Amino acid sequence: MTLTIDNLTKRYGSTVALDGATFDVRPGELFGFVGSNGAGKTTTMRIILGVLAADSGEVRLDGENIDLDVRRTIGYMPEERGLYPKMKVGKQLSYLAQLHGLSKSEASDAVQRWTERLGIAERVGDAVDSLSLGNQQRVQLAAALVHDPKVLVLDEPFSGLDPVAVDVMSEVLVEKANEGVPVIFSSHQLDLVQRLCHRVGIISKGRMRAVGTVDELRSGGESRLVVHAPQAPTGWANGLPGVTTVEHTGERTVLSVLPGVDDQQILKTALETGPVHEFSLHQPSLTDLFREVVSA
Numbered sequence: 001m002t003l004t005i006d007n008l009t010k011r012y013g014s015t016v017a018l019d020g021a022t023f024d025v026r027p028g029e030l031f032g033f034v035g036s037n038g039a040g041k042t043t044t045m046r047i048i049l050g051v052l053a054a055d056s057g058e059v060r061l062d063g064e065n066i067d068l069d070v071r072r073t074i075g076y077m078p079e080e081r082g083l084y085p086k087m088k089v090g091k092q093l094s095y096l097a098q099l100h101g102l103s104k105s106e107a108s109d110a111v112q113r114w115t116e117r118l119g120i121a122e123r124v125g126d127a128v129d130s131l132s133l134g135n136q137q138r139v140q141l142a143a144a145l146v147h148d149p150k151v152l153v154l155d156e157p158f159s160g161l162d163p164v165a166v167d168v169m170s171e172v173l174v175e176k177a178n179e180g181v182p183v184i185f186s187s188h189q190l191d192l193v194q195r196l197c198h199r200v201g202i203i204s205k206g207r208m209r210a211v212g213t214v215d216e217l218r219s220g221g222e223s224r225l226v227v228h229a230p231q232a233p234t235g236w237a238n239g240l241p242g243v244t245t246v247e248h249t250g251e252r253t254v255l256s257v258l259p260g261v262d263d264q265q266i267l268k269t270a271l272e273t274g275p276v277h278e279f280s281l282h283q284p285s286l287t288d289l290f291r292e293v294v295s296a
């Protein structure tokens with residue numbers, strides 16, 4: 001199934017939360033939804049789930065508008081979480097599964113399977129608010145998964161998790177994507193998003209500023225070259241077309257290089273100053289790309 005977010009706009013009074021946000025999440029894809037605080041991620045996800053209405057624009061699943069029946073096939077982890085704190089874990093998960101259309105015995109099987117998978121099986125008889133925050137988050141993930149969703153929409157599922165819980169969450173999301181489910185999650189942990197996601201979307205001020213694989217986002221951007229040439233004078237690379245000196249400290253120079261520039265010409269120029277001990281290309285990370293896009 002393909003989830004299409006088409007030209008969404010949303011205002012809160014004079015605040016423009018979404019300003020034509022458009023992107024899609026493809027079958028079997030882990031899509032990382034990133035943006036600064038207040039960029040519009042939660043608003044987008046609430047609109048996908050129909051918890052909030054857009055002012056204009058549409059959300060479609062395989063080309064069809066999302067009605068109540070289709071919405072029940074989506075697994076959602078809201079930012080505000082929203083479990084009943086005093087209700088027992090197992091009872092709550094079973095109740096939620098049945099709300100999504102499972103029979104009592106199907107719900108019971110699903111609860112057993114997911115609580116085991118997520119390492120909270122021994123807590124099914126405990127009230128949610130007696131669990132640690134990380135374990136409550138595992139219950140929340142179980143709640144999004146118990147009805148075998150066709151789409152997963154998760155608002156900051158990794159926030160506040162310890163490294164082991166991050167691994168469990170990552171494995172489950174990868175597993176669901178491998179089953180063909182489109183998975184979208186928001187996160188401020190950009191290293192994790194870069195490691196896990198097939199594609200990412202960067203939203204800023206309610207507009208998608210970049211969508212693609214990290215490699216696609218890199219192409220067209222500048223790359224960094226680190227050159228260790230101890231005898232090179234300050235400004236040795238000035239004058240090379242498409243090359244800017246970002247930093248020259250002691251014996252090392254960091255150059256910013258436009259796409260298409262011949263790095264061998266830069267190496268040749270460096271060698272003309274004396275020995276070159278290091279000449280390495282540094283690919284921008286998602287964090288670098290994010291900073292570039294958001295500050296543009």
Ligand SMILES: Nc1ncnc2c1ncn2[C@@H]1O[C@H](COP(=O)(O)OP(=O)(O)OP(=O)(O)O)[C@@H](O)[C@H]1O
Pocket residue numbers: 012015016017035036037038039040041042043044
């Ligand atoms: N209920 C509301 N009333 C008024 N303004 C709101 C409301 N909800 C969101 N906003 C505003 O809409 C904009 C988008 O907020 P949203 O919560 O979608 O951002 P976000 O990207 O999820 O941010 P964060 O990373 O901080 O969770 C912000 O300016 C926010 O202040």
